[in-house]
Amino acid sequence: MSEDPTRTDPEAPELPELLRLREVTVRFGGLVALDAVSLTVPSGRVTGVIGPNGAGKTTLFNVICGFVRPRRGELRWRGRPLSRHRPHDLARLGIARTLQGVGLFPGLTVLENVLVGADRHARSGFLGDLLALPRADRDERALRERAMARLDRLGVAGVAGRLPGELPYGVRKRVALARALAAEPDLLLLDEPAAGLSAGEIAELAELVRGLREELAVVLVEHHMDLVMDVCDRVLVLDFGRVIAHGTPAEVRDDPAVVAAYLGEEVREPEVPGA
Numbered sequence: 001m002s003e004d005p006t007r008t009d010p011e012a013p014e015l016p017e018l019l020r021l022r023e024v025t026v027r028f029g030g031l032v033a034l035d036a037v038s039l040t041v042p043s044g045r046v047t048g049v050i051g052p053n054g055a056g057k058t059t060l061f062n063v064i065c066g067f068v069r070p071r072r073g074e075l076r077w078r079g080r081p082l083s084r085h086r087p088h089d090l091a092r093l094g095i096a097r098t099l100q101g102v103g104l105f106p107g108l109t110v111l112e113n114v115l116v117g118a119d120r121h122a123r124s125g126f127l128g129d130l131l132a133l134p135r136a137d138r139d140e141r142a143l144r145e146r147a148m149a150r151l152d153r154l155g156v157a158g159v160a161g162r163l164p165g166e167l168p169y170g171v172r173k174r175v176a177l178a179r180a181l182a183a184e185p186d187l188l189l190l191d192e193p194a195a196g197l198s199a200g201e202i203a204e205l206a207e208l209v210r211g212l213r214e215e216l217a218v219v220l221v222e223h224h225m226d227l228v229m230d231v232c233d234r235v236l237v238l239d240f241g242r243v244i245a246h247g248t249p250a251e252v253r254d255d256p257a258v259v260a261a262y263l264g265e266e267v268r269e270p271e272v273p274g275a
């Protein structure tokens with residue numbers, strides 16, 4: 001693909017740019033995990049990041065989240081440099097992330113898990129509750145209503161009082177998504193959301209992700225190609241830390257460099273649903 005990956009999406013020039021990575025390079029010792037990677041994430045779009053095992057996808061997420069500092073290059077969030085942020089700054093910035101697997105708190109109910117996510121908007125909410133601090137009842141009620149509305153939208157309001165361990169894997173994944181959305185982020189990072197889901201659940205997930213475009217930007221790291229091709233507006237393809245293609249799903253699917261990169265990949269074992 002001859003396209004300059006730093007350019008804003010040409011099909012959506014009216015969409016504001018939320019996140020931009022410019023020439024980001026990450027090294028782990030002698031290994032170059034990301035090699036001058038550039039990416040623009042506009043609001044209202046789903047951006048896919050794909051590539052064979054070890055291509056650098058998780059490292060890219062970790063750079064965005066502030067877990068990993070690039071050696072070179074820069075990040076911009078809403079046009080401003082983002083250089084010293086830490087994972088705990090993400091909610092305040094308006095960035096949420098779902099983890100590989102599920103990552104819910106096992107001792108909290110579904111509703112409580114989502115309230116933890118919603119806490120970005122609480123002045124004295126869930127954390128205050130845990131610490132038995134005085135709190136404003138109205139704040140608390142509004143938070144709960146918002147959390148219930150999220151669960152409802154994801155079709156899991158009926159299990160609000162249950163513990164995650166009692167629920168099927170696909171339902172827990174939905175709860176994890178509800179928790180990430182409860183903070184009302186502007187950017188949602190989805191890390192392999194289809195792993196461990198059935199074909200039917202993946203189809204439902206696709207519909208959900210497409211629906212999210214109305215309210216936020218999504219960056220999706222995913223091995224499940226059908227989901228990527230189905231929901232992404234643009235796809236960035238990494239191989240050995242380098243961008244080898246960037247374009248619409250149809251463009252990258254037919255790109256010889258992408259085909260070659262995937263032909264060299266071993267077949268992955270199916271994911272085993274876990275906690």
Ligand SMILES: Nc1ncnc2c1ncn2[C@@H]1O[C@H](COP(=O)(O)OP(=O)(O)OP(=O)(O)O)[C@@H](O)[C@H]1O
Pocket residue numbers: 028031032033051052053054055056057058059060
């Ligand atoms: N903390 C680290 N220390 C050393 N090497 C690392 C570290 N994290 C990642 N790597 C290496 O960097 C490269 C990119 O890894 P990364 O996990 O980003 O790839 P990925 O595309 O997410 O792979 P997968 O699809 O298998 O999850 C790999 O060679 C990996 O072994």
